[in-house]
Amino acid sequence: MLPAQIAIPDTLPETFRVLDLSGVLLNGILGGLIARRKNFDLVGFAVLAILTATAGGILRDVMIQAGPPFALTDPYYLYTACAGALVAWWVPFTSRFARRFLVVADAVVLGTWAATGAAKALGNGLGVMPALLLGCLTAVGGSMIRDVSVGETPAVFGGNKLYAVPALCAAGTVVVVVRTNLPDAYAMPAATLVGAGTCLLAYWRSWRLPVVGDRERRRADRPAAGVPTIAARARDLTLLRGGTALSGWRRALLPRRRAPEPLRRRKPLDVEDL
Numbered sequence: 001m002l003p004a005q006i007a008i009p010d011t012l013p014e015t016f017r018v019l020d021l022s023g024v025l026l027n028g029i030l031g032g033l034i035a036r037r038k039n040f041d042l043v044g045f046a047v048l049a050i051l052t053a054t055a056g057g058i059l060r061d062v063m064i065q066a067g068p069p070f071a072l073t074d075p076y077y078l079y080t081a082c083a084g085a086l087v088a089w090w091v092p093f094t095s096r097f098a099r100r101f102l103v104v105a106d107a108v109v110l111g112t113w114a115a116t117g118a119a120k121a122l123g124n125g126l127g128v129m130p131a132l133l134l135g136c137l138t139a140v141g142g143s144m145i146r147d148v149s150v151g152e153t154p155a156v157f158g159g160n161k162l163y164a165v166p167a168l169c170a171a172g173t174v175v176v177v178v179r180t181n182l183p184d185a186y187a188m189p190a191a192t193l194v195g196a197g198t199c200l201l202a203y204w205r206s207w208r209l210p211v212v213g214d215r216e217r218r219r220a221d222r223p224a225a226g227v228p229t230i231a232a233r234a235r236d237l238t239l240l241r242g243g244t245a246l247s248g249w250r251r252a253l254l255p256r257r258r259a260p261e262p263l264r265r266r267k268p269l270d271v272e273d274l
Helices: 011-037 042-064 073-090 096-123 128-149 162-180 184-205 214-221 231-238 248-251
Strands: none
Touching: 011 042, 011 073, 011 096, 011 128, 042 096, 042 128, 096 128, 096 162, 096 184, 096 248, 128 162, 162 184
């Protein structure tokens, strides 16, 4: 346990409020970019921006039942989300620098929102599992509702780079810090660093969780029970003829080694994965 005389910086809550509003602006832009891809009008831009930026937090507050949702009582949240929609309306964000900036900023916001959701759950007397659930819901709930609204499968359901897992790591960091009796104010920076770092590492390394199709393909590639492989049949023929007469057959039947494939450049980071 840390000594009680450690001072917590007074600017820390204000810093995270700035990050929170920055996250609302960023997710408003991301929702607007989806509206741009779908060729929506300005109303569609605003609706998707508000859903992406505030739906996760609203769901969290409704499930906790600790008063009206914070995004509805603080007018800055809706105004900031609409500002993000206007930015996406005028700026296409097609350059590589712009897309990389969006990915880095979104990773930081992901860690911040997951930490906020878990901290609010613990602060209202909920347990570990509800804290993890609400932390993930705060971070990815808006993007899930946005994808469903435009008739697409939510990206967090699989086939994309890790997004819900970094949120879970950030929420878990808050739970660990609080449960070990460390100062609560240090939970937010630690969780933000863990969530953002895990998210960026997953983008850089193109980490994905396995899906059912991968397991089915591996199962289909395995030889059926009782059916000898090509190498086994070649070995049996060689032993049958004394190991000399069919040595050429054995070489012909053995699978050829494939030349290593050249390294391919990674696919550029796409805003649709967010």
